[in-house]
Amino acid sequence: MQYLHAALTETLRLYPAFPVDTKLCFSDDTLPDGPSVNKGDTVSYLPYAMGRMKFIWGDDAEEYKPERWLDRDGFFRPENPFKFTAFQAGPRICLGKEFAYRQMKIFSAVLLSYFVFKLSDDKKTINYRTMINLHIDGGLHVRVFHR
Structure with a gap:
């Protein structure tokens, strides 16, 4: 299940459920990179964009590459939650x-052992809509076949 965990994490890096996250400052503070924020300020960050930043993930940041999460022995190696923000970090993680990972693994294992999934039109461009959570514009049309 190490590779499956890596594949799910890589999917969340590129396609986080919540592509934009906002926090409200309860007191005056200074952000780690220096800017000051005041009580009542709103601070937003973009996990969707952060998952594609080359200076965070390297030159292959836009590639789907589950192997980036595995060590040389094939074991999952987590990143700092402030780098991989799909589940937030710090006291608000x-x-x-x-539980979410466990559910994703169970559903993946069961569904993939019984079915094969194929895009209905693999030439069609898939576009995303950023809302509170990440949506595929027009849905994702797939065909499902028994194994």
């Missing part, structure tokens, strides 16, 4: 993170 998602309490359901491990």
